[in-house]
Amino acid sequence: MRTKALLAALALSLSACATMVDGGFAKLKPGIATVADVETQVGKPNHTWKNADGGQQWEYSDQPSRQVTYMVIIAPDNKVLAVDQVLTREQVYKVKQGMTEDDVRRLLGAPGSKTPNLKNEITWDWNAPDWMDGFRQHFLVYFNRAGRVTRTDILTYEEN
Structure with missing residues (x-):
């Protein structure tokens, strides 16, 4: 059963x-x-x-x-x-400093992970589509403890 x-x-x-x-x-x-x-x-x-x-x-x-x-x-x-x-380059560029967690989630959906970092921030991470052939990418949004965006980043690395 x-x-x-x-x-x-x-x-x-x-x-x-x-x-x-x-x-x-x-x-x-x-x-x-x-x-x-x-x-x-x-x-x-x-x-x-x-x-x-x-x-x-x-x-x-x-x-x-x-x-x-x-x-x-x-x-x-x-x-x-x-x-x-909504996981497009155009959408991720709409994420701006000062936006709330809810603003970002409405724009991009739930991230793949949420991780605290050493700068007292929470990092949201999306497994991004293949914006560059042959490379994997992650879009990162960093939130302060008040739940506001402090910065963003796109990590790119070569696929094996």
Whole structure:
């Protein structure tokens, strides 16, 4: 019985990973898809926010195992307004000094890790997409103890 439960959990986990990669998000057409369509195509989000207009923002982060994070913006009438893969160069350059942790998470999704450093900061780390052929990259955001961005960095290293 326990083995069956573990196998079922593994299958569910693998199907969720496959959805992130196989284009489940591509099937969500803005203005047509609904909340029910989103849940059917890609499952429940990792995190949600309520927007001031009554809509919602849903996060689907696949960090640290993969290099994608999708944000689905839902209108107050429960129709999809936008579906975006947000781990892009353009998005990371929007992170500015003084932003809050919530501001950054809404922009990029959950990081792959959060680690304290010797400068009394917390470092958030995203496994970034291949912005340069043949190199791996990580995008880092450093927060002070008040939860505000102090600086950012992109680490690049050659793949083996």
